[in-house]
Every structure is written in C-alpha cells, then in structure tokens.
Amino acid sequence: MTDTEPRTAPSTPTPTPQPMWRLALWLTAEPVSLIGDQIFFLAMAWTAVQAGGPKGVGLVLVAGAVPRALLMLVGGAVVDRLGPRRIAVSSDILRALLMIVAVTALAGHSSIALLMTLAAVFGAIDALFYPATGSLAPRVVPSTQLVRVQNIRALGTRAALLVGAPLGGLLLTIGGTSLAFTVNVAAFTLSAGALALLKVRTDQSDQPDREGMIRQIIDGLRYALTEPVTRNLLLLVALLEFAVNGVINTAFPSLAADRGWGAQGLGWLVAAFGAGAAIAALVLITARRINRPGLLIPGAALTGAIVLALFAGAHNRSLVLALSFGIGVVGGIVGGIVIPLIQTTTPPDLLGRLMSLFGIATIGTAPLSIAAAAFITDQAGLRTAFLYASTLTLIGALACAASSSVRRLQIQHPAGRSS
Known part of the structure; x- marks a missing residue:
C-alpha cells in the first residue's frame, strides 16, 4: 500500500447469510443481558448499604469493577482462541448460574465479604462477555452493514442503561434480591439462547492453539501500539x-x-x-x-x-x-x-x-x-x-x-x- 492509497479492511470471508428474525433476536437479547448487569449491581449496592453502609457499597462495586478491568485483555485473548459466540454464550450461562448461587447464598446472610466475592466473580465473567459480544458483529453481518448494526446496538445499550436501574429498583421493592436475581436468570438465559441461534462466520479463531495466552496478549498490545x-x-x-x-x-x-x-x-x-x-x-x-x-x-x-x-x-x-x-x-x-x-x-x-x-x-x-x-x-x-x-x-x-x-x-x- 502506498502513502496515497486509502486504508482498506483486511480480506475476510463474508458472514453466512441469516434470517432477519435471528438478527432481530440478537439485537434485542443483548440489551436484555445488559439490563441484567444493571439489575445485578443495583441489587448488590442496595444489599451492601444495608450490610455495611456507604463504605460497604464502595467495596462491593470496586470488587466487581477491578476484575472486569484487569481481566479484559485475558478475555480478549480467550475470545480469539475459542471464538466469540462460544464465549458469549458461556458467559451468559455462567452469569445465570451465578444468579442461582446468589439467591441461595444471600438467603441466610449478606456479609460484605460474600457480596464482594459474588461481585468479583460477576466482574470476571463480564471480562469475557464484553470482548466476545464486541467481536460478533463482523462475523454476523457484511462489512457494508457494520455502521448501521453497531449504531442499532448502541441504541439498545443506551435503552438498557435507562431501563435497567429503574427496573432493578422496582424488583427490589416487590421481592428483594431473590426476585431481582430470578429475573436475571431469565435475562441471561434469553441472551444465551439468542446468541446460540446466530450463524457466525467461524467459531474457531485462526490463532494457533500452541501459542501461549501471554504471548497472545503481548501480540495484541503490540498490534494496537504499532x-x-x-x-x-x-x-x-x-x-x-x-x-x-x-x-x-x-x-x-x-x-x-x-x-x-x-x-x-x-x-x-x-x-x-x-x-x-x-x-x-x-x-x-x-x-x-x-x-x-x-x-x-x-x-x-x-x-x-x-x-x-x-x-x-x-x-x-x-x-x-x-x-x-x-x-x-x-x-x-x-x-x-x-x-x-x-x-x-x-x-x-x-x-x-x-x-x-x-x-x-x-x-x-x-x-x-x-x-x-x-x-x-x-x-x-x-x-x-x-x-x-x-x-x-x-x-x-x-x-x-x-x-x-x-x-x-x-x-x-x-x-x-x-x-
């Protein structure tokens, strides 16, 4: 490529065509999963303020945010190794199972240590989910539709942020954390089902399995910097x-x-x-x-x-x-x-x-x-x-x-x- 040539995209196979209903289900279910995120952290904050006051809320929210930030690069390498759909579906299933565990664990007591543990596990799963869902669109729709699809996703994300917190507050008022987490089980299960129905270009990365995880992360950082x-x-x-x-x-x-x-x-x-x-x-x-x-x-x-x-x-x-x-x-x-x-x-x-x-x-x-x-x-x-x-x-x-x-x-x- 010469200095005067426009930058073009890498040559990639065209994604497998799929019915509009599958795309619509995916674009609807992903915000539902994000609403589940909002409900979870609101419920955790509400429970933490009763167990440990404002300091407890801070500790629980930090416990959820730190693993998500620190493990995000690892999550990206896992996605490149195993494929985004597989990781996205697995992440939703793991979060649904965690909600079931949380209902049982919080039934007897709600110590700050327990809340921090649940938040940390949830944040670690999020570190897998976000790179996976972010990598799906180019494998699902042609490059000519990416701007349109990504902005539809952006509208869905903003809707989820607007709906999640009020809905979480309503659920906590009606039935406490038990109801909130039960609704989350349904939300994450719906998202997993919608993602599983998608036809993606490939679920297996071209990255050779013999390359170590640390090396993959370094290669990604090097590419981003150079x-x-x-x-x-x-x-x-x-x-x-x-x-x-x-x-x-x-x-x-x-x-x-x-x-x-x-x-x-x-x-x-x-x-x-x-x-x-x-x-x-x-x-x-x-x-x-x-x-x-x-x-x-x-x-x-x-x-x-x-x-x-x-x-x-x-x-x-x-x-x-x-x-x-x-x-x-x-x-x-x-x-x-x-x-x-x-x-x-x-x-x-x-x-x-x-x-x-x-x-x-x-x-x-x-x-x-x-x-x-x-x-x-x-x-x-x-x-x-x-x-x-x-x-x-x-x-x-x-x-x-x-x-x-x-x-x-x-x-x-x-x-x-x-x-």
Missing part, C-alpha cells in the same frame, strides 16, 4: 470517554448544584446528553453513506473539545442543555463510526483482543475518570474541570487529525460504494 489507525482511534476513544465520564458523573452534579438547578436540573442535563447520543446513532443508522470518516471523526472530537470548553463560562440553563446535547452528539458520532472502523481494519484473529482494549478504554477506565474529575473539581473548581476535559478531547482529536492513515480511512457501503 498500527497507526488502531493506535490513534483507541487513543481518541479513551481520552474522550475519560473526559465525558468524569463530566457526567462529577461535573454535571456539581454544576447543577452550583447553579441552583437541583436534582431536576441534573436529570435534564443527563437526559440532554443521552438524547444527543441517540440522535447521532439514528442519523448513522439511516445515513446512506458516510463521507470521509477519517476526517469526520477528528472533526467531531475537535467540536467536542470546543463544547466542553464552553461549559466553563455557561450559566444560562438553555445554553448548558444545548451544550450537553452537543457532547452527546459528539460521543455518538465518534463511537458509532470508530467501532466499525476498528472491526473492519483489524485482522479477524486479533479482533477479540482489540475489542477488549476498546472495553478497557470505555468501561475499564470509568472509575479512574470519575475519581480524577472529582479531585480536579474539588481542588480547582468547575471551570478547570471542564477545561481539563476539553484538553483531553483535543489531544485525541489532534492525534487522529495528524495521522494520514486515519485521514484516508474509508467505510464500505452497500452496492460497492465507499466513502
């Missing part, structure tokens, strides 16, 4: 997610309190962000073509950096809501295009490890991003916190804009069209 497209796109996603997670979870509550808008104002801020992300996903789903994605991604990130900086001096509620909506749009555009690009530019035998790195960049760093934003807000104030988030996003945008490999990226569209 391949310019992957390196810069992952850097942008990591910095943008780090910035936005901190803003939403720390700066937004402080902003609503500082302006005297109260809890209702905070709710509107978060809702505006979610609406922006949903609108971006809908646009990408319905778009017939996406022109120059390699320029659109850094352009959107640069816009996000400007919007985050404008928060620092904004006091009018309508303006702040518009800015929150704008950040949601930026996040939706970047995530909705970057994931398909990573999936189509990554060799199939490395996809699980790359999606595990994407999971670390988005899910794994969330506790650190919230802690960093909270510290900056407390020590230097809201203005500095927003400028800090803006700077992180700007660095990611400039890294992508400076990469000729990223700028030349193309997305294949139906009927052989590319952009």
Whole structure:
C-alpha cells in the first residue's frame, strides 16, 4: 500500500447469510443481558448499604469493577482462541448460574465479604462477555452493514442503561434480591439462547492453539501500539470517554448544584446528553453513506473539545442543555463510526483482543475518570474541570487529525460504494 492509497479492511470471508428474525433476536437479547448487569449491581449496592453502609457499597462495586478491568485483555485473548459466540454464550450461562448461587447464598446472610466475592466473580465473567459480544458483529453481518448494526446496538445499550436501574429498583421493592436475581436468570438465559441461534462466520479463531495466552496478549498490545489507525482511534476513544465520564458523573452534579438547578436540573442535563447520543446513532443508522470518516471523526472530537470548553463560562440553563446535547452528539458520532472502523481494519484473529482494549478504554477506565474529575473539581473548581476535559478531547482529536492513515480511512457501503 502506498502513502496515497486509502486504508482498506483486511480480506475476510463474508458472514453466512441469516434470517432477519435471528438478527432481530440478537439485537434485542443483548440489551436484555445488559439490563441484567444493571439489575445485578443495583441489587448488590442496595444489599451492601444495608450490610455495611456507604463504605460497604464502595467495596462491593470496586470488587466487581477491578476484575472486569484487569481481566479484559485475558478475555480478549480467550475470545480469539475459542471464538466469540462460544464465549458469549458461556458467559451468559455462567452469569445465570451465578444468579442461582446468589439467591441461595444471600438467603441466610449478606456479609460484605460474600457480596464482594459474588461481585468479583460477576466482574470476571463480564471480562469475557464484553470482548466476545464486541467481536460478533463482523462475523454476523457484511462489512457494508457494520455502521448501521453497531449504531442499532448502541441504541439498545443506551435503552438498557435507562431501563435497567429503574427496573432493578422496582424488583427490589416487590421481592428483594431473590426476585431481582430470578429475573436475571431469565435475562441471561434469553441472551444465551439468542446468541446460540446466530450463524457466525467461524467459531474457531485462526490463532494457533500452541501459542501461549501471554504471548497472545503481548501480540495484541503490540498490534494496537504499532498500527497507526488502531493506535490513534483507541487513543481518541479513551481520552474522550475519560473526559465525558468524569463530566457526567462529577461535573454535571456539581454544576447543577452550583447553579441552583437541583436534582431536576441534573436529570435534564443527563437526559440532554443521552438524547444527543441517540440522535447521532439514528442519523448513522439511516445515513446512506458516510463521507470521509477519517476526517469526520477528528472533526467531531475537535467540536467536542470546543463544547466542553464552553461549559466553563455557561450559566444560562438553555445554553448548558444545548451544550450537553452537543457532547452527546459528539460521543455518538465518534463511537458509532470508530467501532466499525476498528472491526473492519483489524485482522479477524486479533479482533477479540482489540475489542477488549476498546472495553478497557470505555468501561475499564470509568472509575479512574470519575475519581480524577472529582479531585480536579474539588481542588480547582468547575471551570478547570471542564477545561481539563476539553484538553483531553483535543489531544485525541489532534492525534487522529495528524495521522494520514486515519485521514484516508474509508467505510464500505452497500452496492460497492465507499466513502
């Protein structure tokens, strides 16, 4: 490939055609599994606060988050070795079985140590589930449909996040943890069944079995660090997610309190962000073509950096809501295009490890991003916190804009069209 040629995807077999009902079941069942995640951690937090107060909640949530983050790379290597569908189905089955164990274990007592153990096991299983589900789409649908399918998945994920916590609270009110975990058994079983029905291109990785797990992980990290497209796109996603997670979870509550808008104002801020992300996903789903994605991604990130900086001096509620909506749009555009690009530019035998790195960049760093934003807000104030988030996003945008490999990226569209 010469420097003037556009970046193209690796040559991979076309996924096996399958009926729409199977795809619809998969795209519906995956959010159901994510709702199960939300219900589980809400139930654990509620039980922990009764057993050990706020400190107990912190310990239990950390016990679930740390194994998920630390083992995500291992999970990606396992996915590349054994195949994503097999690992995704197994993960759902293991979580369903864990729910049955949790119902029995928590029937007599609910010590913090027991809750931490259950949360740690659940987090370790999640470290397998996320790379597996993230690697499925390129094996299920043609590359020309990846943007559309990934943004449908994004809408499902956001719906799951909105529904999971309220549903969990309702279940806890009606029947306690026993009912919540019983519903989770059904949710994870449904997800496993839907995944098992999918026809994927292959369930066996091209990676030779003789290669050790550590070596596989090192190979995945080396590829991510040396391949310019992957390196810069992952850097942008990591910095943008780090910035936005901190803003939403720390700066937004402080902003609503500082302006005297109260809890209702905070709710509107978060809702505006979610609406922006949903609108971006809908646009990408319905778009017939996406022109120059390699320029659109850094352009959107640069816009996000400007919007985050404008928060620092904004006091009018309508303006702040518009800015929150704008950040949601930026996040939706970047995530909705970057994931398909990573999936189509990554060799199939490395996809699980790359999606595990994407999971670390988005899910794994969330506790650190919230802690960093909270510290900056407390020590230097809201203005500095927003400028800090803006700077992180700007660095990611400039890294992508400076990469000729990223700028030349193309997305294949139906009927052989590319952009």
